[in-house]
Amino acid sequence: MSVTTVGRGASFLENIDKEVCSVYEHSKAAIVKVHAQRLLQIGNLSLVPSHRIGTGFFIDPQGHLLTAATVVAEASSCWIDWNGQRTAVRILGRDLQTNLALLQIEAPGTNIATPFLPLGNSDELRVGSMVIVIGFPYDLASSPVVGVVGGVEIQRGNRVFSTSHIRASCHLSPGQGGGPLLNSRGEVVGIAVAAHMEDQCYALPINAARKVYSDILQFGQPQRAWVGLGIAEHRQGGAQPGTEQSRVIIQQVYSNAPAADAGFCEGDVLKRIGTNEVRCSADVLNTMFFQHVGDRLDFTVLRGGQEKSLSLIVATQPTEEPVVVHTVPEFNFFKFPPRPVAIPASHEQ
Amino acid sequence: MDCKKAQRVFDDLSHDRLSPEDAVAIRQHLADCTDCRVLQQREARLQRLLALKRYERPAPQYFDNFLTEFHKRLSVELQPSVPWWDRMIGGIDEILSAESMQVWRYALASALGVTMIVGLMWTGVRDSDETNDGTAAFTANSSVALLSPIAAPSSTDLPADDQLATTDTQPVLMRGDAESATPQYVLDRISVTPASYDVASVHF
Numbered sequence: 290m291s292v293t294t295v296g297r298g299a300s301f302l303e304n305i306d307k308e309v310c311s312v313y314e315h316s317k318a319a320i321v322k323v324h325a326q327r328l329l330q331i332g333n334l335s336l337v338p339s340h341r342i343g344t345g346f347f348i349d350p351q352g353h354l355l356t357a358a359t360v361v362a363e364a365s366s367c368w369i370d371w372n373g374q375r376t377a378v379r380i381l382g383r384d385l386q387t388n389l390a391l392l393q394i395e396a397p398g399t400n401i402a403t404p405f406l407p408l409g410n411s412d413e414l415r416v417g418s419m420v421i422v423i424g425f426p427y428d429l430a431s432s433p434v435v436g437v438v439g440g441v442e443i444q445r446g447n448r449v450f451s452t453s454h455i456r457a458s459c460h461l462s463p464g465q466g467g468g469p470l471l472n473s474r475g476e477v478v479g480i481a482v483a484a485h486m487e488d489q490c491y492a493l494p495i496n497a498a499r500k501v502y503s504d505i506l507q508f509g510q511p512q513r514a515w516v517g518l519g520i521a522e523h524r525q526g527g528a529q530p531g532t533e534q535s536r537v538i539i540q541q542v543y544s545n546a547p548a549a550d551a552g553f554c555e556g557d558v559l560k561r562i563g564t565n566e567v568r569c570s571a572d573v574l575n576t577m578f579f580q581h582v583g584d585r586l587d588f589t590v591l592r593g594g595q596e597k598s599l600s601l602i603v604a605t606q607p608t609e610e611p612v613v614v615h616t617v618p619e620f621n622f623f624k625f626p627p628r629p630v631a632i633p634a635s636h637e638q
Numbered sequence: 639m640d641c642k643k644a645q646r647v648f649d650d651l652s653h654d655r656l657s658p659e660d661a662v663a664i665r666q667h668l669a670d671c672t673d674c675r676v677l678q679q680r681e682a683r684l685q686r687l688l689a690l691k692r693y694e695r696p697a698p699q700y701f702d703n704f705l706t707e708f709h710k711r712l713s714v715e716l717q718p719s720v721p722w723w724d725r726m727i728g729g730i731d732e733i734l735s736a737e738s739m740q741v742w743r744y745a746l747a748s749a750l751g752v753t754m755i756v757g758l759m760w761t762g763v764r765d766s767d768e769t770n771d772g773t774a775a776f777t778a779n780s781s782v783a784l785l786s787p788i789a790a791p792s793s794t795d796l797p798a799d800d801q802l803a804t805t806d807t808q809p810v811l812m813r814g815d816a817e818s819a820t821p822q823y824v825l826d827r828i829s830v831t832p833a834s835y836d837v838a839s840v841h842f
Contacts (some may be wrong), residue, residue, distance in 0.1 A: 328821070334761075343824040388826060399824045427823050448828050464823035484825040491828065519841045541841070570840050577842045 325364035356467035382505030409476030411494035424465025514580035515544020
């Protein structure tokens with residue numbers, strides 16, 4: 290096939306072409322097809338109700354793999370296609386909230402150094418940055434998909450992520466779930482966890498994934514930071530979240546929680562967590578996602594027109610539904626525009 | 639201020655219908671009295687919930703044919719529903735109790751019993767055959783894979799018997815193995831339906 294090249298445009302495309310091919314060639318050895326099988330055992334008879342296939346990738350030479358939790362959810366056995374062979378892997382942990390699973394190849398008594406992908410810094414991504422997702426669409430060989438970062442979002446449709454996700458314009462196919470999102474240097478900056486419409490995909494940022502898999506390695510499961518507060522976002526005049534007109538107000542303080550002991554009151558306006566400014570609920574979720582249980586955390590709230598600092602020790606999320614304690618602020622009733630706030634049914638007991 | 643008097647004016651307090659002096663007095667009482675404070679909070683929450691309630695009104699033609707529709711629905715709901723297995727057993731019972739089937743009844747039951755026994759025996763034989771052959775062959779390949787992942791397996795370089803031990807998590811070939819289940823290629827999809835709840839209200 291002959292291609293006519295015209296001026297500088299052709300050389301620009303050629304450069305992109307070389308870069309994408311180079312990233313793919315350097316990365317493909319560390320990207321594998323992940324199989325997960327769920328078995329039903331009825332006496333001697335074993336039935337296979339599901340066989341799920343997705344994509345995963347090595348993150349270190351010890352054979353640790355990351356993939357999407359939905360690939361291996363409820364799996365009783367799991368393996369990867371690696372070097373043309375079927376290699377057993379075990380599930381070290383999975384987190385359905387972030388849709389991330391950590392696996393490791395089963396190689397007892399051997400010290401195999403697996404190829405792995407270098408991890409980048411997802412905070413460096415900007416809207417317009419070029420990204421490449423590599424995965425196994427259907428039963429085909431691994432294929433790269435090129436796109437650009439469209440934004441960083443915490444909610445789409447009826448899905449609220451536990452932390453902000455990268456939205457990229459990549460057309461992914463079934464089977465590519467769990468594939469790495471690479472930057473132009475070939476570093477992993479995210480994990481493709483979901484697709485939206487025809488040509489958009491959502492990736493869990495690698496900085497968030499680091500927190501989750503470190504927790505899994507250390508504690509066996511992700512640790513969720515909990516302080517015991519319910520917040521509501523108030524926006525004046527239909528303002529966008531995160532603007533000057535939006536603010537986060539504490540609506541509930543749970544009893545027997547660190548926040549109750551620290552002296553939080555309903556009606557406090559949350560200004561800062563640590564050094565991070567708080568203007569919308571997403572700021573709170575993003576900050577709390579990276580907190581470790583047992584860490585000391587400083588809050589700045591606005592109460593009665595004056596800033597107040599409160600400190601607490603982050604606890605782990607209770608398994609039982611906490612009880613709400615209502616505290617009356619120091620009689621500086623806030624005069625916000627009347628806006629009904631839906632209270633979750635689980636808290637109306 | 640005593641509690642009874644304070645509790646009578648909670649509604650006025652929340653709607654700013656009290657004089658400034660009375661409002662200050664009530665709030666002072668709330669600061670001191672836990673019982674009243676809890677009651678006042680409950681009332682405020684109740685009012686918030688009531689504000690969210692919709693006022694529903696039936697369509698204008700709803701009452702036109704109300705009685706007929708009511709009796710029609712009632713009769714449908716009162717009809718006993720017979721499950722399919724009851725109907726099936728009833729049908730078989732009817733066939734077998736027919737005069738012409740009296741002779742064949744025992745022959746039919748015996749044939750069914752023999753068929754079940756043969757079927758179970760055949761299943762057991764196939765199970766043990768496949769498990770024996772399949773596991774051995776697969777274990778040999780997996781051991782090669784785990785010990786030297788770069789080398790492609792071949793029929794001539796199978797490891798010795800002592801290398802064939804499997805671990806608990808290694809997949810085992812069995813009846814209805816992966817090939818028999820239709821593979822599901824995974825890619826989570828985000829629904830495009832409008833949000834039923836908002837990220838604006840969260841708990842952490």
